Amino acid sequence: LAFLIWYLSITVLGWLAFPLAYRLLTALPDRGYTLARALGLLLWGYLFWMLASLGIAQNDIGGLMLALSIVLALSAWALAGWKRNPALVAESNEGSLQGWLHRHRRLIIGWETLFFLAFAFMAWVRACDPALVGTEKPMELAFISGILRSPTFPPRDPWLAGYAISYYYFGYVMAAMLAKVSGVTGAVAHNLMTALVFALNALGASGVVYNLLVIAREKAGRTSAANGRKACGASFWLSLLGPLFLLFVSNLEGTLEVLHRRGVFWHITPDGRAASFFWSWLDLKELSEPPMQPLGWLPQRYLWWWRASRVVMDYDLAGNWKEVIDEFPAFSFVLADLHPHVLVMPFALLAIGLALNLFLGGWRGHTTLAGFWMPLAGDGLACLALTLGGLSFLNTWDILPYAALTIGAFLLRRLEEEGWGWKRLEEAATFALPLLALSLLLYLPFYVGFSSQLGGLLPNLINPTRGAHLWIMFAPLLLPLMAYCFYLLRREKRQVRWGQAFGLACALLLLLWALSWLLAWVIAQYRPDVTQGWLQEQGLSTVSQLFLAANRRRLEACGGWLTLLLFLFLLFALILPARERQPEKAGEITSEKTPRSSAMAPSLPLLPASPAPFVLLLALVGGLLVLGVEFFYLRDVFGTRMNTVFKFYFQTWMLWSVAAAFVSAEMLTRLRGVGGWLYRLGWTSLLLMALVYPTLAFPSRTANFQFKNLHEAVRQARASDDWTVVRRVWTLDGAAHLDQFYPEVAAAIRWLQNAPDGILVEAVGGSYTDAYDRLSAYTGLPTVVGWITHEDQWRGNTFWERDQRFYDVRTLYETGSWEEALAILRKYHIRYVYIGPTERSAYRVNEVKFQRALTPVFQQGESVIYEVP
Structure with missing residues (x-):
């Protein structure tokens, strides 16, 4: 039932938001249909969060309905605008919304089927392994539960009583919203949100690739009115490569x-x-x-x-x-952690779709914002700012690549329209600065209360990525992209500036290398003590020894940066301005496949408004992310480039998977003859190798989808005529394992979920341990202190108070003095004291003082809850 409620809720939300998407995304062939669910969820979530943050609404059903009514009003305005203004319909290639829906009804059925199947598949996967234990699932559950239990925003940190969450928590707000609407607990919402994100990714990736394919066919003259429906159908089936590459294609480790x-x-x-x-x-x-x-x-x-x-x-x-983390989406869904880098994925696809709409000519016009003139229509400015700002709130790391993608898309459009010139850079600046400023301003309440572990930029001097490891990681995406670059260069009708392209790629590489050493020199000058300590850890005594050893290692492990150098060289060769080739013979005419109009394009390799430049931009942004972590990383509590590689590689996979899906579809359909067959053979072999991992990992993770346990449960049910045991085999309740293994803890959680609000105290343990801080995670009641290492990650390790809280909790449980215990209870305003199996094993619990002074309000087995009056 919960699955159906979530499916219907997000589907209705998508249909409510579609008129708005149709009005905004006029340049996309699908008119934003495949992105409408993500757009609607983003807008609904933003309005609800802002209203609750400003105190206009409460964190309840009333606040949710108020925000939803505004979404409905905006869609009604968009729909009424089309009916009221015939000029909008006349300017649109598709006409009215109703007409578009009628003409594309088969496509809509296909996309709705894709979304439902993707949602059902991942919900089934989670039902086979629903327990929210291990890695960071308890943390994610704590955020969802804490938001559900918070009366207003900013939501309370469930693992640091008295403080608000200091993390990019927007995705958990969305999960809590749907949980509140459907009436499910946070433990169920966690698994359903994982399935929903998977389905939104499948739909969004298919939509973006479909739009690219349709535009490519139209600009190449391969689509006519007579075969338009057939071409759309072919584009739909090819667009399924989008979700395949994004969600299932994996690195070659499998x-x-x-x-x-x-x-x-x-x-x-x-x-x-x-x-x-x-x-x-x-x-x-x-x-x-x-x-x-x-x-x-x-x-x-x-x-x-x-x-x-x-x-x-x-x-x-x-x-x-x-240790270095290099996750990719298929692994993330096998693991099923609902981390911000996963939650942001549908909205990253939305950002790609918006950038594509901008590149194709959407939102022409200008806007004046606080006295600043910018070359973008007002509705486009609002939509882009809402999305880019939302990405930062969802997963702050994503703002860099998608802001670069958006600015790059605008710049490419202006290059196609006006050609290269310094004026283009001025236009890009007038476009970017107001957009980024508004993106930050729209989410200002988040930044006001946000603190972070990040401590600046550090140089990566000694850890270049080996070529073998880079190819294992990215070969399924990088090889199709490189093949496409060679294909475009072979078709190129202009004299490519090979020297300039190679020089620019080398200059970029050398610049990053020089800047990394410049930064290292600055650090050595201002923090010689830190520098000397680090050198000793490396077994060195001087900076000159470091310089020689580091550069020798970079030369020895040259495969990674040479691969990136080649890739950037190919991209620059296609993007940089080029001279037209002169006909070799008098009377030579332009090929039908390359109309004369393309010869006048000042800088771009294919037809005007072809999607190829945009695809190259996707590849370029991803390539720069991978290259960047070869020389720099962000300082955090881990002290290495582990987290920076993790975040940037994952974003690169997002960008490259969309690009690789499009180029694969293009080359599979365009290449003919022996070359075409060789490409298909190589592409198929590579794809099969890239699909080994999910083919084996999903069954391994889910115990072969629990079919053996299901068979045994059916046998028991037939023998006992009790079919409830069958329903427990596949369940979306992430807390179901507690009833089986820790029934008294599960009972205590249920009691607290229905108890009046208050601060809880329970055993404090290390991070990644689901036995500790469990009640706060499942109930949302804030505890004195939870996972300390994670609080360090969220607030920085200079947040000294967490140590004091750790010792206070131990003292509270172990002291024999009621006066000392009472002082701690009053200090943190504790209402509920929980003593269970974990507390009894972690501390030398002196329970007598609680028995004498407090009243137990819950007791079962070893678990007892005392309420402080």
């Missing part, structure tokens, strides 16, 4: 797992040991060890699927391994 399990490249030495030069050279942790015996096909190692998110291997100069 294929390597199978090869390793088969014992490929291993041999037995004369002394009886298993050895392999290849696996030792590859250096992928567990894969460097001999395979399990007997050999087989399927990986059997515990949590074998985890290694795919750790293929980049960093070492300091002393040889110590430093």
